[in-house]
Amino acid sequence: MKLIFEKSSKKRKGIHLPRLDVPERKVDIPKIFLRKRINLPEVSEVDVVRHYTALSRTNYGVDNGFYPLGSCTMKYNPKVNEDVARLAGFTFSHPYQPEEISQGCLELMFNLERYLCEVTGMDAYTLQPAAGAQGELTGLMIIKAFFKQKKEKRTKIIVPDSSHGTNPASASMCAFEVLTIKSNKQGRIDLCTLSEIMSEDVAGIMLTNPNTLGIFEKDILEIAKIVHNKGGLVYCDGANMNALLGISKPGDMGFDIIHLNLHKTFSTPHGGGGPGSGPVGIKKPLEPFLPTPRIIKRDETYCLSYDYPLSIGRVKSFYGNFGVMVKAYAYIRALGADGLKQVAEVAVLNANYLLKKLKPYFDLPYDQPYKHEFVLSGSRQAKKGVRTMDIAKRLLDYGFHAPTIYFPLIIDEAIMIEPTETESKETLDAFANAMRKIAEESEKEPKVLKNSPHNTPVSRLDMVKASREPVLRWKK
Amino acid sequence: MKFVPHSAREVQEMLKFIGLKTLDDLFTDIDDKLILKEPLDLPAPMSELELTKHMLTLSEKNGETLHNSCFLGAGAYNHFIPSVVNHIISRAEFYTSYTPYQPEVSQGILQALFEYQTMIAELTGMEVANSSVYDGATALAEAAIMASNITGKKEISISSAVHPEYREVVRTYCNARDLMLKEVYFRNGVTDLEDLEEIVSERSAAVLIQNPNFFGCIEDMHKIERICHEKENLLIVSIVEPTSLGILKPPGEFGADIVTGEGQSFGNPLNYGGPHLGFMGTKYKYVRYLPGRLVGMTADTKGRRGFVLTLQAREQHIRRERASSNICTNHALNALATAIYLSLLGKTGLKELANLCYQKAHYAYDTIKEIAGFKPIFTSSFYNEFVLKCPVSPEKLNKHLLKHKIIGGFNLERHYPKLKNAMIFCVTENNSKTEIDRLVEVLGKMG
Numbered sequence: 001m002k003l004i005f006e007k008s009s010k011k012r013k014g015i016h017l018p019r020l021d022v023p024e025r026k027v028d029i030p031k032i033f034l035r036k037r038i039n040l041p042e043v044s045e046v047d048v049v050r051h052y053t054a055l056s057r058t059n060y061g062v063d064n065g066f067y068p069l070g071s072c073t074m075k076y077n078p079k080v081n082e083d084v085a086r087l088a089g090f091t092f093s094h095p096y097q098p099e100e101i102s103q104g105c106l107e108l109m110f111n112l113e114r115y116l117c118e119v120t121g122m123d124a125y126t127l128q129p130a131a132g133a134q135g136e137l138t139g140l141m142i143i144k145a146f147f148k149q150k151k152e153k154r155t156k157i158i159v160p161d162s163s164h165g166t167n168p169a170s171a172s173m174c175a176f177e178v179l180t181i182k183s184n185k186q187g188r189i190d191l192c193t194l195s196e197i198m199s200e201d202v203a204g205i206m207l208t209n210p211n212t213l214g215i216f217e218k219d220i221l222e223i224a225k226i227v228h229n230k231g232g233l234v235y236c237d238g239a240n241m242n243a244l245l246g247i248s249k250p251g252d253m254g255f256d257i258i259h260l261n262l263h264k265t266f267s268t269p270h271g272g273g274g275p276g277s278g279p280v281g282i283k284k285p286l287e288p289f290l291p292t293p294r295i296i297k298r299d300e301t302y303c304l305s306y307d308y309p310l311s312i313g314r315v316k317s318f319y320g321n322f323g324v325m326v327k328a329y330a331y332i333r334a335l336g337a338d339g340l341k342q343v344a345e346v347a348v349l350n351a352n353y354l355l356k357k358l359k360p361y362f363d364l365p366y367d368q369p370y371k372h373e374f375v376l377s378g379s380r381q382a383k384k385g386v387r388t389m390d391i392a393k394r395l396l397d398y399g400f401h402a403p404t405i406y407f408p409l410i411i412d413e414a415i416m417i418e419p420t421e422t423e424s425k426e427t428l429d430a431f432a433n434a435m436r437k438i439a440e441e442s443e444k445e446p447k448v449l450k451n452s453p454h455n456t457p458v459s460r461l462d463m464v465k466a467s468r469e470p471v472l473r474w475k476k
Numbered sequence: 477m478k479f480v481p482h483s484a485r486e487v488q489e490m491l492k493f494i495g496l497k498t499l500d501d502l503f504t505d506i507d508d509k510l511i512l513k514e515p516l517d518l519p520a521p522m523s524e525l526e527l528t529k530h531m532l533t534l535s536e537k538n539g540e541t542l543h544n545s546c547f548l549g550a551g552a553y554n555h556f557i558p559s560v561v562n563h564i565i566s567r568a569e570f571y572t573s574y575t576p577y578q579p580e581v582s583q584g585i586l587q588a589l590f591e592y593q594t595m596i597a598e599l600t601g602m603e604v605a606n607s608s609v610y611d612g613a614t615a616l617a618e619a620a621i622m623a624s625n626i627t628g629k630k631e632i633s634i635s636s637a638v639h640p641e642y643r644e645v646v647r648t649y650c651n652a653r654d655l656m657l658k659e660v661y662f663r664n665g666v667t668d669l670e671d672l673e674e675i676v677s678e679r680s681a682a683v684l685i686q687n688p689n690f691f692g693c694i695e696d697m698h699k700i701e702r703i704c705h706e707k708e709n710l711l712i713v714s715i716v717e718p719t720s721l722g723i724l725k726p727p728g729e730f731g732a733d734i735v736t737g738e739g740q741s742f743g744n745p746l747n748y749g750g751p752h753l754g755f756m757g758t759k760y761k762y763v764r765y766l767p768g769r770l771v772g773m774t775a776d777t778k779g780r781r782g783f784v785l786t787l788q789a790r791e792q793h794i795r796r797e798r799a800s801s802n803i804c805t806n807h808a809l810n811a812l813a814t815a816i817y818l819s820l821l822g823k824t825g826l827k828e829l830a831n832l833c834y835q836k837a838h839y840a841y842d843t844i845k846e847i848a849g850f851k852p853i854f855t856s857s858f859y860n861e862f863v864l865k866c867p868v869s870p871e872k873l874n875k876h877l878l879k880h881k882i883i884g885g886f887n888l889e890r891h892y893p894k895l896k897n898a899m900i901f902c903v904t905e906n907n908s909k910t911e912i913d914r915l916v917e918v919l920g921k922m923g
Binding site: 020021048072082101105118134144169171369458471 | 493505515521534536537546550551552558560562564570578588591597610645653654773777782796801803804823831835857909
């Protein structure tokens with residue numbers, strides 16, 4: 001499809017600006033500071049609408065179909081949340097408008113913090129981080145500030161080899177050295193290894209629970225004890241909170257700090273890559289270090305408070321991704337306690353149902369009880385020359401989005417599947433059927449897989465060419 | 477409301493298939509001590525009707541910029557957003573999709589982001605731009621870290637005329653990374669060049685400048701560039717009000733090495749502070765240090781043009797602790813809004829828009845400073861924001877204005893205690909002459 005720039009036609013424009021209603025004066029800026037050219041496309045309103053509508057039709061979202069992208073919790077995004085987040089009282093509010101006319105926004109954020117405390121068993125939250133990775137970074141900054149205040153020099157963070165890449169990357173941004181701990185044969189943290197590497201140099205451990213394999217770290221209390229005994233803190237990557245809503249609270253498991261992904265667990269849409277929101281919850285001893293401003297309630301009025309001398313400071317301008325918070329708040333209010341618990345129950349039910357259906361056709365490296373997701377291996381198919389990449393591409397032909405592939409790194413030819421609770425039994429059956437057919441094709445017609453996808457707007461794209469000869473912008 | 481499609485019978489069938497009796501059996505691997513015995517203490521669930529009413533009530537507890545005249549900017553700008561933008565970004569194929577890991581079913585968002593990258597690169601005068609970060613403040617912080625990675629130096633200089641919240645975020649990131657941050661004074665509303673010369677050294681990695689700066693003033697980028705590059709520092713420019721690029725020379729033409737900024741003005745609502753849009757561009761030679769997703773052009777097996785996420789070896793999911801940044805989720809949908817908005821504006825529209833903002837702001841400035849008690853404190857040229865010293869405290873002034881359904885300017889004293897009673901006013905195309913005249917009238921009666 002042509003680029004918008006290639007549709008440009010001289011002197012066209014698609015906007016209808018108000019006329020200048022004040023007396024025009026000469027521009028009083030030195031000429032050397034003025035712009036000469038603006039290279040933007042020149043197109044009409046209809047051109048723009050047709051162009052981006054055509055583009056949208058080549059894109060696949062949750063509303064188009066099943067999106068079993070492991071670790072990403074691609075559940076249905078309720079439509080009503082989109083509408084309420086677009087209410088004028090929210091979208092037209094300026095972040096610096098006086099607090100007296102911002103009570104609706106502040107009340108919403110104050111209560112959202114309280115609900116998140118209740119769901120996760122933590123004592124306080126900040127809503128400032130813009131995404132999960134920024135939540136991790138904020139959490140680690142808090143850990144760093146906590147030990148600085150205690151005058152303890154702790155320079156290392158323990159991260160499992162199955163963790164999200166953002167965990168070690170966030171630790172690096174806080175100048176921590178990363179100690180990688182190998183998963184044991186059950187796909188979990190090995191207590192002996194942990195005891196060996198845990199020392200007084202270690203600031204803490206970052207754990208996802210259930211972990212990225214979809215397995216609950218059932219020794220979690222023991223893990224927390226080992227880390228706490230040496231003075232360290234236990235951080236929860238809350239990306240997999242969908243499995244635990246209303247079932248169990250990270251705050252009861254010994255976690256001192258957690259980040260959530262509102263765009264996963266709390267159903268806010270992913271927007272083709274973002275925006276998200278990554279609130280951070282903490283236990284009481286870490287509260288003084290939370291970013292500012294905090295939202296407080298004084299009598300019946302909500303206000304922003306900056307008076308926290310030990311705070312790590314700000315991690316983002318204003319108060320975080322408010323528009324995303326509105327959707328998460330609406331979701332919690334719509335579902336209530338029973339609704340949230342049902343989310344976790346059915347998410348886990350769906351995963352286990354689908355796993356049982358797929359087990360005959362694919363390898364399962366860790367045969368363990370699974371929670372909301374599971375990781376298969378395409379190694380059986382790889383022996384015949386069909387790679388996991390081929391399986392993923394072939395799924396696109398069957399009208400499904402592909403699972404997460406080649407992650408976690410500890411599984412060869414990984415196929416990571418998270419169905420979420422909003423998918424019906426028929427959808428799971430249809431997907432299982434497609435996977436069964438693909439497994440058969442890998443035996444009988446591997447070529448069909450190697451050349452897939454066949455029914456998509458473009459066929460397989462050349463990734464190597466893209467990175468060897470990078471073209472990152474259009475030029476005339 | 478519930479969004480789980482299963483009937484009780486289906487749940488039973490599925491449980492039976494996996495050999496379990498009850499839903500509780502799914503959680504027997506969790507220590508019973510950890511299983512909640514009571515339901516969560518949350519408000520009762522709501523129907524769609526109840527929820528809609530509740531949210532409407534909550535939203536109406538706010539006053540906002542739709543029913544009040546707004547002269548507040550300071551990092552978030554009240555621009556008009558054409559209907560097209562919201563209609564397109566509300567297409568579910570876009571907003572309910574994930575990061576385009578499967579390019580064959582994601583050409584729509586990938587091509588749109590490629591177009592966005594091109595537009596940002598063009599507007600800032602940079603060779604490449606990434607496909608977004610969270611906001612202008614974090615973009616600047618990422619740029620500081622990027623500069624330290626490029627130069628291997630651990631000292632950063634930032635002008636005190638940079639947005640106070642941006643400085644705070646840069647400081648938080650620098651503290652975490654053990655980088656030293658030095659602030660440069662301002663004079664007459666712009667960065668103090670003598671102080672800059674004193675602070676910048678061969679030991680420092682980069683100079684961070686906002687243009688137009690927090691006071692709305694236009695910096696002398698030529699002189700700043702010379703000071704910066706003489707000491708082999710990278711020049712990082714932050715554009716917080718990017719409609720100014722319709723009138724002002726792009727930072728790339730002044731020799732900037734990294735340009736960051738806030739794209740909210742380009743088609744994203746105020747939204748009480750977010751989600752907005754961070755943009756980042758740089759020279760091609762630094763592209764491997766750039767954080768965030770990059771979309772590149774390639775071809776499919778039949779030779780047709782297509783787009784993919786590329787140069788991923790910079791990123792956390794490949795490089796883990798050695799990645800250029802930890803960023804994963806970005807602000808793609810906001811970037812899409814910006815691509816749509818800038819397409820609508822085009823060459824002439826952006827220029828026209830910038831002129832509207834410039835002219836109206838100068839009309840407001842000229843008329844307000846005639847009111848007794850309102851005095852300019854800087855003489856540097858400005859775009860659409862300006863600072864005036866007020867006869868009373870800005871807080872008092874704003875309270876009074878609000879009674880007349882006017883949201884007044886930003887109280888500078890909060891961040892610059894020496895600038896007593898000083899306020900930043902902001903004017904955009906949204907402010908009609910009638911509105912400006914009414915502001916002048918209300919202020920006149922106060923003086």
